[in-house]
Amino acid sequence: MSLIPIFDLPWWGIVLAILGLTHITIASVTIYLHRYQAHRALDLHPLLAHFFRFWLWLTTGMNTRAWVAVHRKHHAFVEQEADPHSPQQRGINKVLFEGAELYKQEAANRETLTSYGHQTPDDWLERNVYRPFQNYGIVLMLLLDIAMFGIIGITVWAVQMAWIPFFAAGVINGIGHWGGYRNYECADASTNIVPWGILIGGEELHNNHHAFASSARFSCKWWELDIGWFYIRLLTVFRLARIRRLAPRLRLNVSKPEIDMESARALVSNRLQIMSRYARRVIRQVYQEEKAKADSAGRRLLKQGRKFLHRSDYRMDQKARQRLESLIQANSSIRVVYEFSQRLQSLWTEKSMSYEALTKALRDWCEQADATGIEALREFAREIRMYTTAPAMV
Numbered sequence: 001m002s003l004i005p006i007f008d009l010p011w012w013g014i015v016l017a018i019l020g021l022t023h024i025t026i027a028s029v030t031i032y033l034h035r036y037q038a039h040r041a042l043d044l045h046p047l048l049a050h051f052f053r054f055w056l057w058l059t060t061g062m063n064t065r066a067w068v069a070v071h072r073k074h075h076a077f078v079e080q081e082a083d084p085h086s087p088q089q090r091g092i093n094k095v096l097f098e099g100a101e102l103y104k105q106e107a108a109n110r111e112t113l114t115s116y117g118h119q120t121p122d123d124w125l126e127r128n129v130y131r132p133f134q135n136y137g138i139v140l141m142l143l144l145d146i147a148m149f150g151i152i153g154i155t156v157w158a159v160q161m162a163w164i165p166f167f168a169a170g171v172i173n174g175i176g177h178w179g180g181y182r183n184y185e186c187a188d189a190s191t192n193i194v195p196w197g198i199l200i201g202g203e204e205l206h207n208n209h210h211a212f213a214s215s216a217r218f219s220c221k222w223w224e225l226d227i228g229w230f231y232i233r234l235l236t237v238f239r240l241a242r243i244r245r246l247a248p249r250l251r252l253n254v255s256k257p258e259i260d261m262e263s264a265r266a267l268v269s270n271r272l273q274i275m276s277r278y279a280r281r282v283i284r285q286v287y288q289e290e291k292a293k294a295d296s297a298g299r300r301l302l303k304q305g306r307k308f309l310h311r312s313d314y315r316m317d318q319k320a321r322q323r324l325e326s327l328i329q330a331n332s333s334i335r336v337v338y339e340f341s342q343r344l345q346s347l348w349t350e351k352s353m354s355y356e357a358l359t360k361a362l363r364d365w366c367e368q369a370d371a372t373g374i375e376a377l378r379e380f381a382r383e384i385r386m387y388t389t390a391p392a393m394v
Helices: 011-038 046-059 064-076 092-107 110-116 124-130 136-177 206-211 227-237 261-269 271-293 296-308 318-330 332-349 355-370 375-384
Strands: 042-044 241-243
Touching: 011 042, 011 046, 011 064, 011 136, 011 227, 042 046, 046 124, 046 136, 064 092, 064 110, 064 124, 092 110, 092 136, 136 206, 227 241, 261 271, 261 332, 261 355, 271 296, 271 332, 271 375, 296 318, 318 332, 332 355, 332 375, 355 375
Parallel strands: none
Antiparallel strands: 042 241
């Protein structure tokens, strides 16, 4: 007796079905587990939240508390020895190809669950179905796939089972801390893998997420696409979601006459955007000017040291520091803009400094920057007085 599937699809229909099913799983991970449960960046309607929880039980067997706890610990100890899955500590191959095993190992740590698994579901279903019968969901998914697609449903199921372990546990946790581009020099090795977050629901924009972990939106530049954010906005239209937090937004008030305490507050809350702005408007401009007038030896030094001028100290090895030192010793203008960038960053790292003291220090920084005679630096100093605080806009 032959098995008659519910859906008699051609090969390309099966491929589309796989992409659709795995995409629902990816959306469940990024919206429910990551942005909602782990970081509380949004609220979800209880029925939608339970759908995501049920779907993840079917397609991954993952426990909400365990996933959230492991992820929060990753943020708490990012790139340190206690980080559950840092390629900087464990090697890229280990995390890329064995990321799921690293997750399971940390999820079995009771101390991790106790310390980082708070405010996760602990209702009757969690205690009596999802947690004790964690693997029953994926068995049920296998039976459903066979019923829907026939014997080829086993292949559909196998792809579903491999999708999250490879793309989420492997690619995001591995490549997302190893290779790609960075918008912000936060104190870790996180990268944006690609600017179009579609295949993994927006998780591709991993550097943006580490810069603003509590933001419901991962895209920061106009040319970046976060499909998870698109879904969240769509859910808000139907009142199935409510956005709680977004990345701070730098605002300029051209009518502000001088640096005041509001400027200081804006500097602190928008520090990563401001340093990114400094890299583009000051360091890059001065670099281009110095390159245009340098001889061949000077251009070689500039080329060798360029990428280290705005790289965080954490991400520089001894060779990188030597190249940077050679460049700033050989070029006085580059040395000045680099030293001013370090001084600007030091203003918000001083924990004991009051906003009154910070305002005065910021005024001094701007006065001294203006006195350098470097036009890009002077323009940046003049812009600082216009910084203002404003709530993030949806």
